[in-house]
Amino acid sequence: MFTGIIEEKGEVAALVQAGGSARLSVRGPLVTSDASHGDSIAVNGVCLTVVEVDGDVFTVDVMRESLDRTSLGGLEEGAAVNLERAVRADQRLGGHIVQGHVDGTATLLSRDPGERWDDLRFSLPEPLARYVAEKGSIAIDGISLTVTTVDDDSFGVSLIPTTLKLTTMGELRVGDLVNLEVDVIAKYVERLVGRQ
Structure with a gap:
């Protein structure tokens, strides 16, 4: 994990x-x-x-x-x-639970640089859309991020200077492909509810 x-x-x-x-x-x-x-x-x-x-x-x-x-x-x-x-049992869980089991890929659609942070918009594959919620967690190329906006076929995140500097997000260009992992809790809830 x-x-x-x-x-x-x-x-x-x-x-x-x-x-x-x-x-x-x-x-x-x-x-x-x-x-x-x-x-x-x-x-x-x-x-x-x-x-x-x-x-x-x-x-x-x-x-x-x-x-x-x-x-x-x-x-x-x-x-x-x-x-x-992988996280050790005695460490803090600073982001969210990430399994490292990628659910699919997405493309960077747009990048809007701000004075202190950048807003990025990514495509959202239809099979994953039901698991992505505004203010929910998502992992993009392994980075725990908060979804800022979402619609049927795209979602947005905002990146602070630290994330832009210490990860590959600062170098990402429109059209680049990224790995997505949706929140595992949402997948388990769907599975449990679907069995009723």
Whole structure:
């Protein structure tokens, strides 16, 4: 489990496609400081299992399901990525419950820079729209954010200077693809109510 509070911006060292899967290597000095084989690290919001650590670079295997449902397959060497280690039981839950199980992707539709923050608008895939609510939580590329506005096919978020500086959101351009994870509690409520 993760919190959606990004620990550092990492850099893609390599992405090697291998048939129906890929091997991804990422440079991240902070997240590798105590990483070992079998640990979970979220890369742009996707929970991945460490298979190797070499200095400040960790390597993960990415299966076809993850390549199909996320933006990971489109990464290139040198690309910036958001990194977060799995939360420990003795840590504060600063963002919201993030599983690292991406529900789909969205496209940045517009960016309105403000004096102190930026307002961003993203496309909203129809199957996910029912889980997104104004003032609710959403994870975009692993970042825990609050939805500011929502309609049938798009939603907005506002980003403070800290988020713009410490995550990939500051570099995001109109047309870029991002990973979305909707609030897991909404999905469970729907499942429970639907069984009655």
